[in-house]
Amino acid sequence: MSNPPFGFGLPDPDKRRENEPSNSGGEQPGSGADAFQQLGQMLSQLGQMLSQAGTSSGPVNYDLAKQIAMQRLNDKGGDKIGFGPEDKSGDSAVRDAAHLAELWLDEATILPAGASTTAAWSARDWVDKTLPTWQRLCDPVAKQVSSAWMQALPEEAKQAAGPLLSMVGQMGGMAFGSQLGNALAELASEVLTSTDVGLPLGPAATSALLPANIEKFTEGLERPSSEVVVFLAAREAAHQRLFAHISWLRQRLLATVEEFANGITVDTSALEQLAGQVDPSNPASIEQAMSSGLLEPQTTPEQQAALGRLETLLALVEGWVDVVVAEAVGDRLPGADALRETLRRRRATGGPAEQTFATLVGLELRPRRMRASSALWKLVGDQHGMDKRDQLWSHPDLMPTADDLDDPLEFSERLGGNGAGGDDLDPIAELERTQRAEERAKSEEQAKDDSTDPGDPDEGKGKAD
Template sequence: MTDNLFDRLADLFRSPGPVNWRLAREIAESAAGNAEPVDPWLDEEYRDLAATAVRYIDSASPLDPVTAADAPRILDRRAWATAAADGLAYLAEPMAAKFTAAEPVTEVVQMLAPALIGLQMGGMVGALSHRIMGGFDVGLPPGRPEGPAYLVPNIEQLATDHDLDRRQVRLWAAMHETTHVAAMAEPWVRQHAVDSMAAFVASLEIDDAAMTTRLDMLQDPEALQRLVEGGGAMPPLLSARGGAEQLDDVRTLMSIADGYAEFLVDRCVGNLIPQAGALREAVDRRRAEPAPGEQMLAQMIGLDLDRAHYRLGATFCHEVARRWGDEAVHRLWESPATLPRSGDLADPVAWAA
């Protein structure tokens, strides 16, 4: 983060609204780093692979890939952070309402709560920009229909770090992103996810001690920088008093979307990705340790995305296919009634009963 940004904090804090999205974008862009435009030839390859993934999923799945067929956004880290900074408004704005509804509401809290939330939302997005590969990898549902997006530096870095064939990794990412976008474009799926997150946020209560700590940090530039960068242990700003069932619903939905994409990879392009096993192992190892952005989300509201849960989705889909055939797997997307609950992931027979 630059010294210039700290010089401008007072001005940024004056941004109106329940969440200071101007500050969030500034923080997100600063944490993401300088722009690194994607080479035109690589941009074209990602677009070709995205179109290929749409064709495969259209032919092999009941999901409608019309949204996924939108022109993909081929992004570097900074461009993704800029676009994503306000994409979690459905999560941040109800959080902000908690502060304005609290009793008693001090003038200081009213003035600084939008900045506190904007600060951490921006820091979280900026940190995630160094880790995630696309919308499928964020771990949270989108609040609105979104077309496919590819964070090219992170996809390429995964291939480099694990000595994997780059084109195979790109196709794998395209299949996952296309499946994710198509699933989340189903109105009932997205609404189910957003409603579950809203119920979880509704269960949150302000942690007065953590709030005091955060307010003190706003007066300490070094502590503020550590907060933005996700460093150090911090108590959650809000703590949950219930909401576990709704959080399980979100985790399960995201696990199923990820597992269903893995199922389609096997069915549609398994012969084109001979390194799929090694690739999946690399992704699982990476997800086993929370990214800084995920740690910041836990620090903000005590929300643990539990990425290890994702592996259960793939196991579930493959076991359902083994027992009852591929059509049984496709039934997942018929309605909320056919979506597994958390306990079903380890027990497909209970889901099918």
């Protein structure tokens, strides 16, 4: 971000002098009065910026982020909802597509409908509805970086800065807010549904499509827009069934992102170098410092483990949705196979939206193993049926692992004895047996500890006497 943020920077003296009236007082350019006037303008702009940025406190100024995102979307026509100039809302088409998709999904999964509300969103609506979740995802990153920034300052600099440190923190929050606002505007211009990045970003039990973005996505596909809308509605509805009825899934996904973010560490020696590049009189230098590359986080082994778990879980979600939607639409949509492949590639390769998210949170939300996951879910469903396939979601301990994605046939055989012809293993019963075994082990360990307890020291002393 090389441009000064929020539309202000040091005034251009040449342009300012062109617009100024002649100096009747005879003062020469660059005089003390001229310098004070320049400083006054800068402080006035700074005060106006701070007042317009809202009262958001914390590591990220979310009021500013929302203002920037909304303004950028206004410039792009981000309040458009319908599929065409004559369609003012898009609600009717979205509701009809969602209703049809839900009917088809009922035949392809044991999970019931998860959305109680179906809506057509504009890009601005997407920003407004998903911002609370973004706050949960971005706060850990900003806190870690802000904390490292403050800790990297020499002690004498902290004492000299005094109250100015709070302003530095506020400016840091504004810099993060500026980055977030621009990123959200990019994402809002591309996403097709509320679950398009694989996370439950929107309100619970709300299925949402963005008709204006879908209209742009449909261009060049050579498929009727109505077909594309139904296919995307089926994907959104399948995601919502998982997020609504698999109680642990939403929390596990978001918590894993938080775990990754909380583990961020920053090279303090680089921060010390960076601190010398910040000009307190130029707020733009703070944002330039934030985006200079010196703040590149160091990935720890704990983060790598969290990233691995997140990628596997995302792949399992996307693979399951891919298989269930393919079975639901079947031959009902002539272009379903082509749409399925297009969306597979879109999710696997990522676009500007995923790259933007990587900048925001520090990781890429790409289900790299989506095809392997699809193959596993398809195999389990073919060999053991829809019920057993979907029952695996009942508890995280029953879910396939990253190793299982490498060998789906072995997982399927393990699940059902000797595959399609063996005695099927009830995953719920197996989980209950595992829990009972763990409880017995704990009881035996406790009994062993009690038997070796030396007892009351006084009691032992009395016996010795």
